[in-house]
Amino acid sequence: xxxxxxxxxxxxxxxxxxxxxxxxxxxxxxxxxxxxxxxxxxxxxxxxxxxxxxxxxxxxxxxxxxxxxxxxxxxxxxxxxxxxxxxxxxxxxxxxxxxxxxxxxxxxxxxxxxxxxxxxxxxxxxxxxxxxxxxxxxxxxxxxxxxxxxxxxxxxxxxxxxxxxxxxxxxxxxxxxxxxxxxxxxxxxxxxxxxxxxxxxxxxxxxxxxxxxxxxxxxxxxxxxxxxxxxxxxxxxxxxxxxxxxxxxxxxxxxxxxxxxxxxxxxxxxxxxxxxxxxxxxxxxxxxxxxxxxxxxxxxxxxxxxxxxxxxxxxxxxxxxxxxxxxxxxxxxxxxxxxxxxxxxxxxxxxxxxxxxxxxxxxxxxxxxxxxxxxxxxxxxxxxxxxxxxxxxxxxxxxxxxxxxxxxxxxxxxxxxxxxxxxxxxxxxxxxxxxxxxxxxxxxxxxxxxxxxx
Numbered sequence: 360x361x362x363x364x365x366x367x368x369x370x371x372x373x374x375x376x377x378x379x380x381x382x383x384x385x386x387x388x389x390x391x392x393x394x395x396x397x398x399x400x401x402x403x404x405x406x407x408x409x410x411x412x413x414x415x416x417x418x419x420x421x422x423x424x425x426x427x428x429x430x431x432x433x434x435x436x437x438x439x440x441x442x443x444x445x446x447x448x449x450x451x452x453x454x455x456x457x458x459x460x461x462x463x464x465x466x467x468x469x470x471x472x473x474x475x476x477x478x479x480x481x482x483x484x485x486x487x488x489x490x491x492x493x494x495x496x497x498x499x500x501x502x503x504x505x506x507x508x509x510x511x512x513x514x515x516x517x518x519x520x521x522x523x524x525x526x527x528x529x530x531x532x533x534x535x536x537x538x539x540x541x542x543x544x545x546x547x548x549x550x551x552x553x554x555x556x557x558x559x560x561x562x563x564x565x566x567x568x569x570x571x572x573x574x575x576x577x578x579x580x581x582x583x584x585x586x587x588x589x590x591x592x593x594x595x596x597x598x599x600x601x602x603x604x605x606x607x608x609x610x611x612x613x614x615x616x617x618x619x620x621x622x623x624x625x626x627x628x629x630x631x632x633x634x635x636x637x638x639x640x641x642x643x644x645x646x647x648x649x650x651x652x653x654x655x656x657x658x659x660x661x662x663x664x665x666x667x668x669x670x671x672x673x674x675x676x677x678x679x680x681x682x683x684x685x686x687x688x689x690x691x692x693x694x695x696x697x698x699x700x701x702x703x704x705x706x707x708x709x710x711x712x713x714x715x716x717x718x719x720x721x722x723x724x725x726x727x728x729x730x731x732x733x734x735x736x737x738x739x740x741x742x743x744x745x746x747x748x749x750x751x752x753x754x755x756x757x758x759x760x761x762x763x764x765x766x767x768x769x770x771x772x773x774x775x776x777x778x779x780x781x782x783x784x785x786x787x788x789x790x791x792x793x794x795x796x797x798x799x800x801x802x803x804x805x806x807x808x809x810x811x812x813x
Contacts, residue, residue: 612651
């Protein structure tokens, strides 16, 4: 059992206990602290990082001050419509509306109150977004986002204890009393709480759960945090909580192989393409990077080549990961198609034919619309594979407070789930994932849960 009866006393007692120190946990901690709560964040790693550190650190938000300053007109209603369109209406509308309407408030708060230097990505579009609403720090790197959030938490004087993994919850019926923590040396500690926020992400690091719920992606590279073992879902099942869309996930079909470096989807959206080992395209790449994981994994060897040019590379260099891929030699260059084919081992005739077939201001046989900027020498290529980044299904939560829903329809009085621990807004599979949905759920639900703690 991982849900236990409470002990007679706890080693520590706090008002709000947050399990997990990624973006969701840090935002929840800041919001709860501002609501007047005594907050404790417990984190299994030596330094809080989570899946956030492995991402591009971009948060979609609609109607922010930064958007208005950049001349971008956007609203929560437009954002919500984009989310539902990508997921073909499979999401709970109230949850979509809550995230979309909270997103600008969170970005403005993190920028104006806590000094995070966000800016809007204005030089390319992400698939499925009808407005430019991706907000990121200057490096466009998730590790810098989590470092900045951790800095804000430390500046606020919020307690964070690392190298403590919660392996059991204490509960009486639907009331959560605390958690049991395990230290690296195996010793145990108990923490009592008035309220608990589960920010321990999903179950992508649990290969048995992945095979059960997402068999199509079971053999893909795991690009998330190894600590994502599905604890929230497991505890929720024992407590009688409702879970939904456990087969939903975010994949990515543009991870440099074998380097294991995320290559921005900007290289595709700005006019690049993916080809297989035969030098042929195999799908409409503009659909999105999540479903790209399945498309790439279905190719011989589970790999493909992303083909682009110097113009596109210049845009991608705003991402620290892309610059690291260049430093490691993952990006190949050729002054001609023949030179690029020689360096990559791709058939020159097939590659030349593939690039020649890209239309000018037209739609190709896959249904993808291209603009006027044709690929031009020098050409670039990077070998990529498909990866599983994080799961999108989880515990069903109340849209206003992020409190966990019981299977009988009632809300747990003092248990919330945020980020990957909660059911997100990506529908039931991988194709419903709209760029940034993971961090959207992390910061908006974290903010709502934290404020509810007060």
